[in-house]
Amino acid sequence: EAEVAQSPRYKITEKSQAVAFWCDPISGHATLYWYRQILGQGPELLVQFQDESVVDDSQLPKDRFSAERLKGVDSTLKIQPAELGDSAMYLCASSFQETQYFGPGTRLLVL
Amino acid sequence: GNSVTQMEGPVTLSEEAFLTINCTYTATGYPSLFWYVQYPGEGLQLLLKATKADDKGSNKGFEATYRKETTSFHLEKGSVQVSDSAVYFCALSKMNFGNEKLTFGTGTRLTIIP
Numbered sequence: 414e415a416e417v418a419q420s421p422r423y424k425i426t427e428k429s430q431a432v433a434f435w436c437d438p439i440s441g442h443a444t445l446y447w448y449r450q451i452l453g454q455g456p457e458l459l460v461q462f463q464d465e466s467v468v469d470d471s472q473l474p475k476d477r478f479s480a481e482r483l484k485g486v487d488s489t490l491k492i493q494p495a496e497l498g499d500s501a502m503y504l505c506a507s508s509f510q511e512t513q514y515f516g517p518g519t520r521l522l523v524l
Numbered sequence: 525g526n527s528v529t530q531m532e533g534p535v536t537l538s539e540e541a542f543l544t545i546n547c548t549y550t551a552t553g554y555p556s557l558f559w560y561v562q563y564p565g566e567g568l569q570l571l572l573k574a575t576k577a578d579d580k581g582s583n584k585g586f587e588a589t590y591r592k593e594t595t596s597f598h599l600e601k602g603s604v605q606v607s608d609s610a611v612y613f614c615a616l617s618k619m620n621f622g623n624e625k626l627t628f629g630t631g632t633r634l635t636i637i638p
Contacts, residue, residue, distance in 0.1 A: 419567075
């Protein structure tokens with residue numbers, strides 16, 4: 414069964430450093446999402462791509478976060494500089510026929 | 525706007541007990557409805573879904589019926605197991621200007637004790 418791949422699974426960094434997360438969606442899924450999930454809460458959408466284009470980044474803190482999906486397949490989410498409040502799980506999802514499929518997530522800890 | 529309200533947790537049950545986790549929604553039109561499950565330290569897994577009124581989604585012994593008259597999608601299981609311990613999220617999906625948006629509830633933590 415095809416799955417969404419994410420790496421790394423865990424990342425520990427110091428504040429003010431740069432971090433990057435990678436996501437490979439299920440083959441053929443044109444829509445890709447990045448979510449942030451703070452411990453004990455539901456996921457919150459950061460950015461949505463349709464192929465290589467951003468269709469919604471209204472909740473992305475653009476002063477420090479960036480996301481790209483250059484060839485419309487895999488995607489990278491970057492944080493620079495990281496802050497203590499960025500500690501969370503970062504989830505990637507891709508969708509087909511109104512159903513989103515999630516990857517295992519990257520758990521980020523900022524010290 | 526769209527919203528999902530879930531039963532507050534945590535919920536603790538004994539093994540083989542009957543489970544209900546309530547979920548109600550607010551949305552215009554006809555959203556699709558989902559239950560996702562999240563095991564500790566992992567991402568969300570799709571548990572079941574329903575795309576139109578009176579549809580019943582089912583998987584791994586869990587069921588939920590799309591009730592438009594009560595705007596509800598309650599999750600049920602007849603006999604829970606320790607392995608069902610996880611956080612359960614109810615969600616709705618609605619197209620917005622051609623883009624699909626998923627709105628989540630706050631999640632319900634379920635613990636099953638042997």
